[in-house]
Amino acid sequence: MISLSSVIRSPGGRLRNATAAFLLGTTILSGAATAVLPADAFAAGPVAVPGVSQELPGSFANLVDRVMPAVVNVSTVQGAAAAPERPGVPGMPEFPPGSPFEEFFRQFQEQQRGARPRQQERQQALGSGFIIDAGGYVVTNNHVIDGADEISVTLHDGTKLDAKLVGRDAKTDLALLKVDAGKSLPYLEFGDSDTARVGDWVIAIGNPFGLGGTVTSGIVSARGRDIQAGPYDDFLQLDASINRGNSGGPTFDVQGRVIGINTAIFSPNGGSVGIGFAIPSNLAKGVIAQLRENGSVSRGWLGVQIQQVTPEIADSLGLKQPKGALVADVTANSPASRAKLMAGDVILGLEGRPVDTIKDLTRMVADSKTGSTVKLDVLRKGRQETVSVKLDEMPDQQKVASATPAPEKSGTHTVLGMTLSSLDQASRRRYGLADGVDGVLVVGLEDGSGELNLRPGDVITEVGNEHVGAPDQVAAKVQEAKDAGRGAVLLRVNRQGTEQFVAVSIKKA
Structure with a gap:
């Protein structure tokens, strides 16, 4: 066991x-041991339960x-x-390791019998x-x-x-x-x-x-x-x-x-x-x-990094329910990249079957035949689309997608409790950021912002599925979300080379 x-x-x-x-x-x-109910389901009144006694088996x-x-x-x-056994001859004494008699008796015993095999x-x-x-x-x-x-x-x-x-x-x-x-x-x-x-x-x-x-x-x-x-x-x-x-x-x-x-x-x-x-x-x-x-x-391979749609992310995207698989990154030269899937897309279904969680998508893709073409139901920038993808065989190693080019940069700004700065060579050296990473750098968090899932050194690359390269662009996208009545805004963040999405409540602004 x-x-x-x-x-x-x-x-x-x-x-x-x-x-x-x-x-x-x-x-x-x-040897040793080895190897959720809808709200109306709780309406007042007794729950009617049909008799089940006739379903109980008398015997199996x-x-x-x-x-x-x-x-x-x-x-x-x-x-x-x-471990190799110590050589010995029946009737001969055994001495502890390091004893002055150990070597003498070892040589004698080997002459008599030779060392026992492993x-x-x-x-x-x-x-x-x-x-x-x-x-x-x-x-x-x-x-x-x-x-x-x-x-x-x-x-x-x-x-x-x-x-x-x-x-x-x-x-x-x-x-x-x-x-x-x-x-x-x-x-x-x-x-x-x-x-x-x-x-x-x-x-x-x-x-x-x-x-x-x-x-x-x-x-x-x-x-x-x-x-x-x-x-x-x-x-x-x-x-x-x-x-x-x-x-x-x-x-x-x-x-x-x-x-x-x-x-x-x-x-x-x-x-x-x-x-x-x-x-x-x-x-x-x-x-x-x-x-x-x-x-x-052999398992099908899509070539995306995905994360679960949380209630906060769903709110930021205008989804009624926190369901689906959010594409955090697309692997270069993968089926997903050839099908033009994008970071920020939310995969809601595969071949007509709903994708409620990231586990659903993982299993559905793996169960699909290598080389087959599947249709994905995708939410992209508020619109639902159907994307056809021809799956490859799952490789042993997956390559990370390359970063997106950055637009023109400007000064600093404080947004949603975050102190933001444009990227320069000094900040790249300070936080160990690669030259290919572009966006807006988080350099600090205000007091009371500890619940934000962000930290200094994070690079915000997108806000609301739009690329940003300057702090004032982040502020503008946050204001757009507020004007649209959203309760949260979705940030795409690069943390030490790994892409992920973070939903931030606009009420914190």
């Missing part, structure tokens, strides 16, 4: 703070009998080089999985098999088979294995996780603590959970009891269709407290299909 009780380690090794969460991972047999036994044969145990063996400490770990094809394809979690030298799968009837790793995807924590049983195997089908509602019954089956096939039941507690495990987090939260060793096992709806893959738990003590997380089947299906076909996952 990979413990996340105090820290989450990302696939690339980066550490992030977390609160008592755990990847369900694997049960280690030897028939369902379990049908699906259990396709759930498997996954075991791995990982060899780790151990040994391999073999760790065995257990997880879960399920068969998705009669030919023997098995789905599990990536962290179950991560670093394994040997992988085996034990079927429901006890047959143990060697497994081949077909492909893995660390970003979604999924892996696909293949076993050869010499016969057709029972298998499961993916269901539609989008139809799973909070309160629906679910059944989880897995191999907790190496006990073998274990069935637990519960409900969908929540949807769309982001537990900071990866860039495409969209977990189903379950209260069915799942523990160490359940990782990779299936979560079923009451029709016996797989709607989730058990992956993590939230726990203060490492045991189940009724808060588990499963990868939704609709996210897994596309990944598994690519792993089966190509052994790897």
Whole structure:
């Protein structure tokens, strides 16, 4: 099991703070542990609740009998080089390091036996999985098999088979294995996780603590959970009891269709407290299909840096609700730049599907086929437009877009509690600003302006999606926003080479 009780380690090794969460991972047999309601919804009066007793299942036994044969145990063996043992001969005394007798007896023992070779400490770990094809394809979690030298799968009837790793995807924590049983195997089908509602019954089956096939039941507690495990987090939260060793096992709806893959738990003590997380089947299906076909996952790439639309940003842009993905920067030579997307655009939809959060856009683009053309619904300077973009394959590295040329500069000004100055070579040297960065420099903040998300050294490059190069231009754009009845104004800020948008309340002026 990979413990996340105090820290989450990302696939690339980066550490992030977390609160008592755990990847369900694997049960280690030897060695250390491893890897919003509308306002009218609250109108006065009692809430009518239809009877639900007829929906409660009398038993899950028939369902379990049908699906259990396709759930498997996954075991791995990982060899780790151990420290070399001190040479010795049975019956001979051992002396502490540095002892004057140590060298003498070492030479004697080597003459008798020679130094023992380095040994391999073999760790065995257990997880879960399920068969998705009669030919023997098995789905599990990536962290179950991560670093394994040997992988085996034990079927429901006890047959143990060697497994081949077909492909893995660390970003979604999924892996696909293949076993050869010499016969057709029972298998499961993916269901539609989008139809799973909070309160629906679910059944989880897995191999907790190496006990073998274990069935637990519960409900969908929540949807769309982001537990900071990866860039495409969209977990189903379950209260069915799942523990160490359940990782990779299936979560079923009451029709016996797989709607989730058990992956993590939230726990203060490492045991189940009724808060588990499963990868939704609709996210897994596309990944598994690519792993089966190509052994790897190719994701669409747009080439933009985005940030969430906050209520303040929405107000500054005239949006009725804080929804969408605000383009903070466009990567040079990217699909977005070729499609003429601009910083300050707000992406509200992709192929007719709404983009409410930046996670929505990230997942939609990643799920789109490389080379495909998608239509984006974009809000640009108060007008809604449709932009067609041909997606590229996501690269390993992304280049930052170059800066925009600056207009003529003028003197200093105090606006919205900020002391602003034109850029010159002296200020560039003082704040370490590159020559390519142009705009208006923040050199100070008035008392009482601490809540502004700005600091000296920031460079304001745009106000209200219009480039500025002098403090009086900033003042003029702020006045325009006030005259238009806006409660906030949107600033585009370059902070040490990173572009971002900051909404500032005009009431502070």
